[in-house]
Amino acid sequence: MMAEMTAIERVNKHINLEQPDRVGIAPMGEFYYSRLAGMTVADVLMDPWKADEAFEYGFKKHGGFDMAEVGFLLAMYLNPIPDMFSTYYLEWHLPGREFPPDTEPNLNERSRDNPLMTEKDYDLILKEGFHRFFSFRRAGVSDLALVGKMVPQTAAIMRKWWEQYQVPTMIDASMSEPVGWLSRLRGTTNFLLDVRRHPDKMLEVLDITCDGLIAAALSLAEMVQAKTLILGCLGSADLWSPKMFEKFQLPFILRAANAAVAAGYRLQYHFDTNWTPMLEYLKELPPKSGYLHLDERTDIIKAKKVLGDHLCLFGNLKPSLFTFGTEEEVEREVKRIIDGCAAGGGLIISAELTVDSRFELVDKMIQTTKTYGVY
Amino acid sequence: MSNMQLLTDYMVNLEEKAALDEVKRLLASGEKARDILDALTKGMNVIGEKYAAGEYFLAELVMGAEIFKEAMDLLEPAMLAQGAPERKVCGKMVIGTVQGDLHDIGKNIFVALARNAGFAVTDLGIDVPPAKFVEQVQKDGADILGMSGIMTMSLDPMAKTVKLLQETGLRDKVKVIIGGLPVDERWRQLVGADAASDDAYKGLKIIQAFMGVK
């Protein structure tokens, strides 16, 4: 038997669509790890060292797995640059600030009648450019100073995982595409109406916003010395038709992905909700450029058929399974995905764990992959 | 093609300006507001069917609902003036996303389908506390209470709401349906609901069955 591979080698093989020693396993835990380690969400949210301590505790308790979650706090919540999830631009309620210390951060998209961005703001973007519209209106000086401290800390923790532990990091920084980003500011319903009512104008706004977001993402990625960027996309069949996707979103996702790849980054394509009717389009993403995270709403077995020689697949286990499920159900689900998608490599099992996920169910996912997933 | 058929077609094809202009023209030419409303409703039904068939998506449902709302704003004064009978409703539903949960995309789909199908819906929005649900059920004399929850922690507030319905003596008067991404038969039992679905169209069929609509 060949000597066991390091996690870096294994993940590289999967991304290159070659067959390694076994199927990959990389749960996305965020605050699951903090609770497991006896910390509150507030303890870890503003403190990369604490967050890493919690993650490492969970990583070891589960006997290790294939990716480390390091930069997600900066990438997802505390991103100082206009970004899909940045607390400085959107209406977030944070634990220890608006919320009790052990709750998850809460992104309020705002109601239809009270959006963060009005229709007039589109004109501002068109006339004066993307950056003109933004200011750090929600961030205090102390917040920005905190980001300055977190950036080098995050970079140091990343190096520890890659160099010392030989484990690749999962998300170091984020890249937003304009549809998701504008939907957050306008509210999804408003945004959909805007697109139907003023398609040409919206295409122009999307175009300008896309370039702005790419530039912003690349500068943050450079600051934290990122290797992997998360590129989230919500434009699936749960939102609009393949035709609308093709016109209003696909060109911008491709532009963002190609820019990231050209700058040397790997991508986590974070494609939530139902992509089953639209998988063919994803063949246009740069091949072997990262991994495609699909949640349980997409048929991953079909994705393997369509994209098996194009992109590594990732995810697909339902988060609520780990709060309400049984060990048998978890095992059955993991085996179903492995049976349908493991052939020839290009598969990393994962789930987005919630703070209330149960240890024994998470462990079942990890151990089943490690044993049943051997090639 | 009759004028009413034209209006229905504009509605189905989501031509906002054409549909609203047509409503105004029909009103000015003396058509009954009630008949105009019927034509619009017919269009909404087709939109719902197209959604179920995978031809239309959330974007179209949202646009349809918007046009319908704008048309109602034009029709309501005329309906009052003409003393038109209330729109026939097949059931009254109170709905919202439960406390702590702010996701509403899926709930809005269910609401749009239910309205298309002739339900009178009071949508309480997101982050709705149990007491608010119960109060509204009582106020509306609702036949159905719908609760949406997309996160694991949404189970608790659903169960609390059903408990509060029991305590207030309303549980037997209202059918409870829960829905959302993690919702299944196990949730239904834990919550004490009458029905559960993670699919808006199946949910519609369930509430239609509650009301004896085929």
Ligand code: B12
């Ligand atoms: C879009 C989205 C958001 C948007 C919401 C925008 C909005 N206006 O709703 C934003 C960005 C604001 C958001 C915020 C957050 N989200 Co969010 N979000 C999603 C996402 C990607 C899609 C949800 C969606 O709209 N799906 C499309 C619709 C059509 O599907 P649906 O909701 O299931 O509805 C269908 C059926 O369920 C049914 N249905 C729905 N309601 C009802 C009701 C009845 C009565 C019936 C019969 C049927 C029915 O009808 C619909 C059509 O068939 C999901 C992931 C996922 N796969 O669902 C995460 C997800 C729900 N979010 C999650 C989380 C953690 C959050 C945040 C905490 C922050 C974060 N990390 O993103 C905040 C929390 C805010 C809060 N307290 O609620 C988690 C929840 C995990 C958990 N605890 O269970 C998920 C599962 C992502 C994940 N995998 O981690 N989110």
